[in-house]
Amino acid sequence: MTGAAIGVAGAGAFGVALAVALARDGTTVRLWGREAGLAARRESLRLPGVRLPEAVEVAENVSALAESGPILLAMPMQALRGFLAAEGRDLLASDLVACCKGIDLETLVGPAEVMQAAGARGAVAVLTGPSFAADIARGLPTALTLACAGPQGKALQHALSTAALRLYRTEDVIGAELGGALKNVIAIAAGVVAGAGLGESARAALVTRGYAEMARLAEAMGARPETLAGLSGLGDLILTCTSPQSRNFAHGAALGAGRVPVAATVEGVATARAAVRLAAAKKIEVPVAAMVARLVEAEIGVGEAVTALMSRPLKQE
Known part of the structure; x- marks a missing residue:
């Protein structure tokens, strides 16, 4: 070579x-x-x-x-x-x-x-x-x-x-793939939080719970936990959930602000739908991905999505 x-x-x-x-x-x-x-x-x-x-x-x-x-x-x-x-x-x-x-x-x-x-x-x-x-x-x-x-x-x-x-x-190919894929879904959600003006505390909570969701689904698919904690998982999640350069974050921010997103390749849109289907097959809850999937399809509005996430049953972290 x-x-x-x-x-x-x-x-x-x-x-x-x-x-x-x-x-x-x-x-x-x-x-x-x-x-x-x-x-x-x-x-x-x-x-x-x-x-x-x-x-x-x-x-x-x-x-x-x-x-x-x-x-x-x-x-x-x-x-x-x-x-x-x-x-x-x-x-x-x-x-x-x-x-x-x-x-x-x-x-x-x-x-x-x-x-x-x-x-x-x-x-x-x-x-x-x-x-x-x-x-x-x-x-x-x-x-x-x-x-x-x-x-x-x-x-x-x-x-x-x-x-x-x-x-x-x-x-760990599966872990690297799923980390890179699922973080785009969480980035859209983080953008929604920012665009809707819900505050940095809300974004921190969303990203943290989103990461737990990523790890839960990836491990069920055979990924190693340490892979999700590396560059292809947590590292990429941090980048795309904090920078407007991210197309997924920008897409979510437009949705959160009530604007029509600029047409572009936004991988997290399709990934959200795929993640919901994979999670259903594994009987795993993915509330953030499910919320994003419904938001990008205009099945629910931002206010309804926030209410749905905040009204989930209280549980141990």
Whole structure:
């Protein structure tokens, strides 16, 4: 793997940021995306002001990435399965690293199982954790979790780490996936609290109880508790529940303030619905996720959601 180019499928903000970060460290990167004119402009519309270094080669078609080493799949979770079935077949022999956070709504599985079901023959890994694309692109210090159950995890960790991007490795793929997915749901709820002006005390309580909910469901799905307490769980939760840069937090804040959210990919919307279905199958209560699922579907209003959470039976923490 040493010296091999790294492929990036997806030229959204996160895919471009990763390409820039890896190329800045001297790695050749092949980047493919749907954005017209990217090769000529050398700047993505999704990440304005960030120029692609010379080491980033913009590929005309996705099959060109098959000539690379590991391939980062930087696309929304709900698009991953369709991409692999329709356009990513040539990539399945390569080591694949999913850079999306969520649960597939149709199959109720995470990105690793989606890649395996598509016929992946190389290593299957997930890159997740507390990060904003703009920070990574600017070279600001960022630490992420690389989850890989196979022996290739260590090689991938070294191939994808840079001077400013530090990767920690875990074999608990389920825990890393669910931490990254479920925190988006709690971030929407935290945004609702902020947008509705309910105060910082309410947000602290919501995030704390949301974390307990995340851990409860993840452990029932086979995750390790320590994974949820790491970067891919608690670390990402802290970031997305405290910063308006988070699309999930911003979406919730708009809902809380009675505004129509700006149209964008907000993974927590689909994840809330998936989490409720998974929790029902495991007979686990997830009141925050259930509230978010109903709010984003406009089944209830903010006042009704707050009343429902505050009127739950008193119990021991």
